Amino acid sequence: MILAKLEFECFEDTTITAVERAISGLITELKYNGQIIGQEFPTLLKDGYFVTQVLCPEEQSLAYNNHNKAVTIAISKLNDVGVLQPKISILGQEIHSDSSDPEHTPSWQVLYTSYIQTCSPLRCGDHFSPIPLYRVPAIANGCYKQLINWQQDWQACDQLQMNGRSAEFAALAEIGELDSSLTKRGMALREKFEQQTGVATYYYLYRVGGINATAEKERLCPGCGNAWALPESLHQVIDFKCDSCRVVSNISWDYN
Numbered sequence: 491m492i493l494a495k496l497e498f499e500c501f502e503d504t505t506i507t508a509v510e511r512a513i514s515g516l517i518t519e520l521k522y523n524g525q526i527i528g529q530e531f532p533t534l535l536k537d538g539y540f541v542t543q544v545l546c547p548e549e550q551s552l553a554y555n556n557h558n559k560a561v562t563i564a565i566s567k568l569n570d571v572g573v574l575q576p577k578i579s580i581l582g583q584e585i586h587s588d589s590s591d592p593e594h595t596p597s598w599q600v601l602y603t604s605y606i607q608t609c610s611p612l613r614c615g616d617h618f619s620p621i622p623l624y625r626v627p628a629i630a631n632g633c634y635k636q637l638i639n640w641q642q643d644w645q646a647c648d649q650l651q652m653n654g655r656s657a658e659f660a661a662l663a664e665i666g667e668l669d670s671s672l673t674k675r676g677m678a679l680r681e682k683f684e685q686q687t688g689v690a691t692y693y694y695l696y697r698v699g700g701i702n703a704t705a706e707k708e709r710l711c712p713g714c715g716n717a718w719a720l721p722e723s724l725h726q727v728i729d730f731k732c733d734s735c736r737v738v739s740n741i742s743w744d745y746n
């Protein structure tokens with residue numbers, strides 16, 4: 491991931507409120523187009539410039555050719571309130587996050603996230619690296635809003651169950667059960683991605699608990715009830731994969 495700085499310069503008299511609204515409108519659309527990642531985008535006003543720091547999947551993420559229609563509209567709204575297009579400076583590689591997938595057509599891909607991750611929830615099945623969303627043909631209305639919202643909800647459930655709060659079991663069911671409402675939303679998105687890209691797209695089901703290691707290894711696909719264990723673990727996360735149901739999972743983290 492790349493840390494970048496956006497500088498917004500006012501070219502005529504305006505109000506802070508109007509500028510702030512226009513900038514946050516642009517930030518939201520960039521986020522829903524996968525060009526920037528995360529939930530917090532600190533913005534400051536310095537020497538007459540508004541400065542925002544963002545995380546991007548790649549150095550070229552903010553290039554014009556990656557903009558969708560909503561981003562282009564948000565940029566024109568800046569102009570309406572007297573602000574020029576942002577000046578972009580690349581600050582460098584951010585050390586805590588994963589690098590984006592190299593540009594290629596994966597043999598398969600998976601919707602996968604976790605509470606600690608700051609990256610695209612679409613991962614290449616070959617490299618297990620995050621795929622910048624703007625590279626993928628848009629799934630609906632030219633933005634990935636539904637997917638980003640699904641990711642945020644998934645991460646919130648993961649955080650709850652990791653912290654062992656009272657809502658732990660409900661949260662765990664949301665990310666681990668095939669018939670939970672969160673999984674249903676994710677599976678619908680999975681299907682859309684598969685249709686749009688022509689690449690087999692899987693959904694990751696979180697697994698923890700169980701009786702013992704042997705029983706866990708013999709676990710059957712929760713969709714079709716068939717054997718789905720892989721001969722070897724993939725990317726240290728995926729131990730089960732059902733090609734007909736398009737779901738993957740891990741051996742319970744209690745026995746892994």
Ligand SMILES: [Zn+2]
Binds near residue numbers: 591592596615616618
């Ligand atoms: Zn790849």
Ligand SMILES: [Zn+2]
Binds near residue numbers: 716718735
């Ligand atoms: Zn199955």
